[in-house]
Amino acid sequence: MVIGVFGPIIFEVSDNLIRTFDEFTRTNNERWETHDIDGAKxxxxxxGPGLDKISFTIDFTLSLDVNPIEEMDRxxxxxxxxxxxxxxxxxxxxxMNKFKLISVSGAYEQFDKNGVLWSSSTQVELEEYV
Known part of the structure; x- marks a missing residue:
């Protein structure tokens, strides 16, 4: 079952594959200017509005039929x-708009005795693209 998509990344859960996200947060910031006034505050x-930001973590696990290195590289x-x-x-x-990737950081979490990566966690930060 497809949970969502970001371009070619399809978040899905099935009998054969699990590719999901966690710790999903959305932040919006407003833009303010401060003008100095002599003798006053x-x-x-x-x-105007700022750009929305979204961040989440994608966990990749080889035992769930997802290759962590290939997915992180993608x-x-x-x-x-x-x-x-x-x-x-x-x-x-x-x-209301598309998003661009502004930050990707990966943690290589678990290796087997042959040096094969079994699980990783990738933190992704997106920013609204206008």
Whole structure:
């Protein structure tokens, strides 16, 4: 069953494969300017909405039919290529715009006795692309 997609990354759960995310957070920031006033407190001015940010962790586990190294490399390539995609969770498109990858960090968590990576965790940060 497909849970969501971000470009070529398909989050899904089936009898043969598990590729999901965890620790999903969304942050929006507003843009404010501060103007100094002689002899008085500074004046704040709202200048508009900021760019939404989304972060989540993707766990890749070889025993769940997902190759951790290949999957992590794919996410890094997407970032380095400057790819921009819609983020869809369930049947709902997140945000009003597409998102770009601005940060990818991976933790190589578990190796077997032959040096084969069995599990990894990849932290992904997306920012709205306008």
């Amino acid at each position: 500074p004046k704040s001015e709202y200048v 996410v890094v390539r997407m970032s380095r290529n400057g790819e921009v995609h819609s983020l869809v969770i369930g049947n709902k498109r997140f945000g």
